[in-house]
Amino acid sequence: MSHITPALLGSLLSAHGAALRLYARQFLSGAESDAAADDVVQEALLQLAKQATMPDDPPAWLFRTVRNGALTARRRAERRRRHETSAGSARSGWFESRPEAQLDAAAAAAALAALPDEVREVVVAHLWGGLTFEQIATVVGTSSSTAHRRYEQGLQTLRLRWDTKHAGT
Numbered sequence: 001m002s003h004i005t006p007a008l009l010g011s012l013l014s015a016h017g018a019a020l021r022l023y024a025r026q027f028l029s030g031a032e033s034d035a036a037a038d039d040v041v042q043e044a045l046l047q048l049a050k051q052a053t054m055p056d057d058p059p060a061w062l063f064r065t066v067r068n069g070a071l072t073a074r075r076r077a078e079r080r081r082r083h084e085t086s087a088g089s090a091r092s093g094w095f096e097s098r099p100e101a102q103l104d105a106a107a108a109a110a111a112l113a114a115l116p117d118e119v120r121e122v123v124v125a126h127l128w129g130g131l132t133f134e135q136i137a138t139v140v141g142t143s144s145s146t147a148h149r150r151y152e153q154g155l156q157t158l159r160l161r162w163d164t165k166h167a168g169t
Helices: 006-025 033-050 058-090 105-113 117-127 133-140 144-165
Strands: none
Touching: 006 033, 006 058, 033 058, 105 117, 105 144, 117 133, 117 144, 133 144
């Protein structure tokens, strides 16, 4: 058994990298399979680099590690898809349409969705999540005054869109 050097890792990657990536892809699916396969191969090489000594059969060790990593990534992705599907189907819309309401639920949801991401997340966190601006600042990694400014910006944008759309009615 020999010591693992960067040169040795580089030669293993050159000799087996493409095959390891292809091997990992067979276990992965979806649009992210190329990136996921790259991640699995990289993680296997990192695990090899952490070994005190070189395994007896490095290519077989790498293929086994890539296989295990790809299967774990596939199970994780399947769990995430099931959870997202379940959570998405259980969540009702942001607004409920009622004939007596002046607010059209679909139009309000569309207006909210049109806000920039960083503004929308503050509006939703404050109005629907009930978070304070201090709590929102902690979540999004900004100051409470920036969170408040984004909230005000979102409300102002929503008001302007409402006023523009309903100016003639």
